Amino acid sequence: MATLRLFDSFQKRKVEFVPCVPGEVRMYLCGPTVQSSPHIGHARGAVAFDVVRRTFAWRGYKVTFVRNITDIDDKIIKRAAELGMTPKELAQRHADDYRASMAAVGVSPPDHEPLVTENIPQIISLIGRLIDRGCAYPSGGDVYFAVESFPAYGALSGQTIEELRAGARVEPGEHKRNPLDFALWKAAKPGEPFWESPWGPGRPGWHIECSAMTMRYLGDTFDIHGGGKDLVFPHHENEIAQSQGATGPGTFSRYWMHNGFVNFNDEKMSKSLGNVFLVSDLTKKYEGETVRFFLIQTHYRSPINFEVGEKDARPVFPGLEEAERRLDYFYSTLLRLEDFLGEQREASGPVLADAERLIPALQEAMDDDFNTSVAVAELGEAAKLANKLMDDPKSAPKDLRRRSLARLYNDIRGAGTGALGLFGQDPRAFVVRRRSRLAATKGIDEAAIENRLVLRETARKAKDFAHADQLRAELRDLGVEVMDTPRGPDWRIRE
Ligand SMILES: [Zn+2]
Incomplete structure (x- = not known):
């Protein structure tokens, strides 16, 4: 197996990926807090790590992928109260919403999808362990992690405890010894959901769930931890402190991967600017695969600018329009190839040299920190070659030409679905659906x-x-x- 290199946010450079167990990848992604419907920023993270997961599987690894759901927190409690629902009802509604939206953009369900509320005993036991080891202390019904007990705190985000302390404050109502300490357990406030614990009724803080869940599903040490760049500090820094505090130095995730943001017209996404676009709205107007294709065209660590224009008082999305045109080009090429090849789609025997370069080129691109933008360009080259060969019957002797086209068809489809989760639909169904939409807009x-x-x-x-x-x-x-x-x-x- 060739060497795969990825950018490790902890080491802050590209490194060779060496799994804990040869041939296996165990990875964890921080999932959504389900207080509202997912927007395109959520889709970006989920798609980025879906591609990572698929690529490992395509390269022959056995992958175990865990993505949690935060189904209890301050925002869920507040939002549920505003809507006159229980936090549980609100969380269930938006967890379903999240699953449906991610399925629409081609994200496969994780192997394990733990909910916080189904992991309370594991969380309580981990907090107990941290107290026993002198890393945490109960205070006024809360339990806090003692940051001073973990000298490596700040290593992921590249800050020292001294630097962090300068900016930290203790909020009213908190019972911390040190402003940097963070809550592992929060005492119940009146009217809030709670669980019994050795420190009184309450609920977990946000960070502890990921440490407890990785331990439960992936063990003390696993391969890759992922999330959006916004989670580096404090969430992932706190996860490291909790996990290594409990299981010792050198444990927990061996590599850290973080995806970039989606910006709107070069501004940060924000509810107040009204530039939050829900996946469920976008996939009413465009193919779910178009949204996926749009996100995948950019390397996962780079920011994506999501352009939003206006036409007849309605928002228009030039990036999605262009992505759908490009996706249609691929499906039209696949349809043309199916027509050309008929039932003879096997490609045994020699083919033109240019017709066999897609798979190695794609492997090289994906082995280089999952470079999907290069991979998409390589797929484009292969489709261009296929059209050229079909346009010109004299481009090669008959059998060689047919075999080369069969090879291109199988490789575009196989690698597209295998590594990127693209081109899995029936080409004719896609082309006809898009044609109908285009016909409607053009009258x-x-x-x-x-x-x-x-x-x-x-x-x-x-x-x-x-x-x-x-x-x-x-x-x-x-x-x-x-x-x-x-x-x-x-x-x-x-x-
Ligand atoms: Zn997390």
């Missing part, structure tokens, strides 16, 4: 087009070629291009 009557195509076929069968050509020209004037395929005539809208 093209699909039934009238189909009628003209039938008339053209009748004219051709009657050898009235002048009339057939005239019908084709009329269609061209409507912005419609006619293609003659082995299935019969088909059409597409020129863009």
Whole structure:
């Protein structure tokens, strides 16, 4: 197996990935706090790590992927009260919402999806262990982690305890010894959900859940911990302190990966600016796969600028429009290949040299810190070559050409679905769906087009070629291009 290199946020450089157990990858991603519907920023993180997971599996690793759901916290309690629901009802609604939105953008369900409320005994036992080891202390019904007990605190975010202490404050109502200490357990306030514990009724702080869940599902030490860049401090810093505080130095995650943000018209996403776009809204207007393709075109660590324009008082998204055009190019190429190849889609025997470079090129791109932008460009080159070979019957001897095209078809589809989670749909279904949407926006009557195509076929069968050509020209004037395929005539809208 070739060497895979990834950017480790802890070491702050690209390093060779060496798993704990050869051939296996155990990874954990901080999942959503389910107080509202997921927006495109949530989709970005989920898609980025879905690609990481798929790529490892595509490269032959056995992958165990855990993504949690935070189903109890201050924001959920507050929002549920505003809506007159219980926190549990609100969390269930938005957990379902999250799963559906992620499925729409092609994110596979994790192997384990633990909820905080189903891991309370594990959390209480971990907090007890930290108290026993002198890393945590109960105070006024709360329990705090004592940051002074963990000298390596700050290493992930590149800060020292002294620097951090300068900016820390103790909020009213907190019973900390030190302003940097953070809550592992919070005493119940009146009317809030609570669980019994050795320190009185209460609920877990946010950070402890991830330490308890990784231990439960992946063991004391595992391979990769992921999350958005916004989680580096304090969340991931606190996770390291808790986990290593309990299980010792050198334990917990061996590599840290963080994905970049989605910015809107180069501004940070914010509810107050009204630039939060829900996945469920975007996938009403575009294919879920378009949203995925749009996100994957950019390397996971780079920021994505999500352009939002306005047309007829409605938002328009030039980036998604362009992504859908590009995705349609791939599906149209796959459809054309299916028409060309018919049932003969195997590619045994020699092929043109250019037709066998996609898989090695894609492996190289993905082995270089999951470089999806290069991978997508390589897929584009392969599709371009396929179209070129189909356009020109003299491009290669008949059998060599057919085998090369079969190889390209299998590799584009195999690598696309395997590593990136793209191109898994029926090409014709995709192309026809998009054509209908485009026809609707351009005011093209699909039934009238189909009628003209039938008339053209009748004219051709009657050898009235002048009339057939005239019908084709009329269609061209409507912005419609006619293609003659082995299935019969088909059409597409020129863009
Ligand atoms: Zn976490």
